[in-house]
Amino acid sequence: MKENKFVIKQISVFSENKPGRLAAIARALQEEKINIMAFSIAEADGFGVVRALVDKPKKAHEKLGKLGFNVAFTDVIAVQMKDEPGGLYETARILGEGQINIEYAYAYSGKEAAVLILRVDNVEAAIAAIQRGGGTLIESSLFQ
Amino acid sequence: MRAWDPRIEEMPKADLATMQYRLLKTLVYRLYSFSPFFHRRMEESRVHPDDIRSLEDIRKLPFMYKRDLRDNYPDGLFVCTQDDLVRYHVSSGTTGKPTVVGYTERDLENWTASLARGLVSCGLGRGDVIQVSYGYGLFTGGLGLHYGAERIGATVLPTSVGNTERQIELMQDLKATAIACTPSYLLHMGEVAEKMGVSIKDDTLLKVGILGAEPWSEQMRQRIQEWLGIRAYDIYGTSELSGPMFCECTEQKGFHVWGDLAYVEILDPETLEPLPAGERGEMVITMLQKEALPMVRYRIGDISAIDDSVCACGRTHPRVQRITGRVDDMLIIRGINVFPSQIEYALMSIPEVGQHFQIIVDRKGALDDMLVQVEVKKEAFSDKITDLMSIRKKVEHKLKNILNVAVSVELVEPGSLPRFEGKAKRVIDRRKI
Structure with a gap:
């Protein structure tokens, strides 16, 4: 797949569901002076996956891998939303009409606008659909 | 070299049986005359040495148990004076008092000969460098393999256990061609080597592993062989038998039990009747030539099956299949017998999880609850929870089937389960009964 400027490398970390695991991950990132722009924890029975957008994903991957964590890169996209009622609907509608399935998503309210981070079944198609539907994608260079 | 001692190893079966009968008869007369313990036991069982008129009559003799060794701690079962002893070994005694074993010069000689035959049978000899990574000292593994390897003219690298990085450096620098250790320690070494940037397959001359002292599975053998680029052979023994004694030949179809040294019976654990060849049951061993500490019809507690046909390697001595469980390792979960080796077998066939595991048994209400912890392999890690859940389901399904x-x-996270340098302790039983 060719590099697309809208494809963002998210780091995903496997973590046991027990006290201190998130602290261990966060401390490792702090030690490398890596900033976390957005993150979420997905929880299952007994384990979870910590997902984060960081400013230095390669460095984060290397550091966590060295500490023995199971780390993977995952391609996600970030869509700018209006921070007002209906903002999420607009983005979700575009993807729905484009038959793009959202596997998971998390969001944050940024300084200028709200941002929705999405993992979809087809990244390329999602980017095309959002651009066609008039949505605003955030370039990975803004994060990384 | 074809065999260390071809006259014995390839002896026609009928001659071997005659030899065994002769040795048994001598043993029984000796013990009846010189061992108060055996004399008393035989009186209690109303059996006299004259009643032993064939090899099959061994069944008239009473059994021996681990507890007999403990009850007679330290040396109550020895049938020689201390003058005749040249060495002691002491087993760890995980379930009570340790057990002490003693050796006469001839006992050590037979032990060494047994291992010399075994090492040659798996292709080793002069020119090989054998790294002995079993513990040296009171444990029999280190010294046993050490003298066996020296006997066949190989060069011994006596690393003992621990300090794994150094072991890997020495393996490379001194060009070890074989290693003797527990299978779980070899897996640990493989992992440590990878962290050091060393591939045992590509960066060392290692070609043979002599692996034992804990049960392991055929799947684990395949994984070790592929990953480390070696041939992995099973070796069997316990301190009561002298130490590691019996090793597989290059055919890898079970370890040869040298008939001149030991007689093996496989019995139905319930009825104690002999089982036909090939059927799994409780292994009972009689050491035919041991002097200091004789073991007669010893219920060693291991479960296996025997193959008495002549091996493709030409050796006529029976082969015992790898140990598939221990009578006392057996867990009873909701009334069903479960052996940790079965779990190992199941996990080995699932590429998404690692080779280490831990079993935690607890009681939830009135029901037994068994939890198996496994490590997700790096290659199998997915960002998607559903993928991880399906790995878990797959493992649960496979375990349930087996x-x-x-x-x-x-x-659990990779590297988080305990690694074992000696015998693996994979079961935590929290049930209070």
């Missing part, structure tokens, strides 16, 4: 009892599986 064990016939439902178990729950917990996925």
Whole structure:
């Protein structure tokens, strides 16, 4: 797949569901002076996956891998939303009409606008659909 | 070299049986005359040495148990004076008092000869460098393999256990061609080597592993062989038998039990009747030539099956299949017998999880609850929870199929389960009964 400027490398970390695991991950990132722009924890029975957008994903991957964590890169996209009622609907509608399935998503309210981070079944198609539907994608260079 | 001692190893079966009968007869007369313990036991069983008129008559003799060794601690079962002893070994005694074993010069000679035959049978000899990574000292593994390897003219690298990085450096620098250790320690070494940037397959001359002192599975053998680029052979023994004694030949179809040294029976654990060749049952061993500490019809507690046909390697001595469980390792989960080796077998066939595991048994209400923790491999890690859940389901499903009892599986981080340098302790039983 060719590099697309809208494809963002998210780091995903496997973590046991027990006290201190998130602290261990966060401390490792702090030690490398890596900033976390957005993150979420997905929880299952007994384990979870910590997902984060960081400013230095390669460095984060290397550091966590060295500490023995199971780390993977995952391609996600970030869509700018209006921070007002209906903002999420607009983005979700575009993807729905484009038959793009959202596997998971998390969001944050940024300084200028709200941002929705999405993992979809087809990244390329999602980017095309959002651009066609008039949505605003955030370039990975803004994060990384 | 074809065989260390071809006259014995390839002896026609009928001659071997005659030899065994002769040795048994001598042993029984000796013990009846000189061992108060055996004399008393034989009186209690109303059997006299004259009653032993064939090899099959061994069944008239009473059994020996681990507890007999403990009850007679330290040396109550020895049939020689201390003058005749040249060495002691002491087993760790995980379930009570340790057991002490003693050796006469001839006992050591037979032990060494047994290992010399075994090492040659798996292709080793002069020119090989054998790294002995079993513990040296009171444990029999280190010194046993050490003298066996020296006997066949190989060069011994006596690293003992621990300090794994150094072991890997020495393996490379001194060009070890074989290693003797527990299978779990070899897996640990493989992992440590990879962290050091060393591939045992590509960066060392290692070609043979002599692996034992804990049960392991055929699947684990395949994984070790592929990953480390070696041939892995099973070796069997316990301190009561002298130490590691019996090793597989290059055919890898079970370890040869040298008939001139030991006689093996496989019995139905319930009825104690002999089982036909090939059927799994409780192994009972009689050491035919041991002097200091004779073991007669010893219920060693291991479960296996025997193949008495002549091996493709030409050796006529029976082969015992790898140990598939221990009578006392057996867990009873909701009334069903479960052996940790079955779990190992199941996990080895699932590429998404690692080779280490831990079993935690607890009681939830009135029901037994078995949890198996496994490590998700780096290659199998997915960002998607559903993928991870399906790995877990796959493991649960496989375990249920093999064990016939439902178990729950917990996925844990790689490297988080304990690694064992000696015998693996994979079961934590928290049930209070």
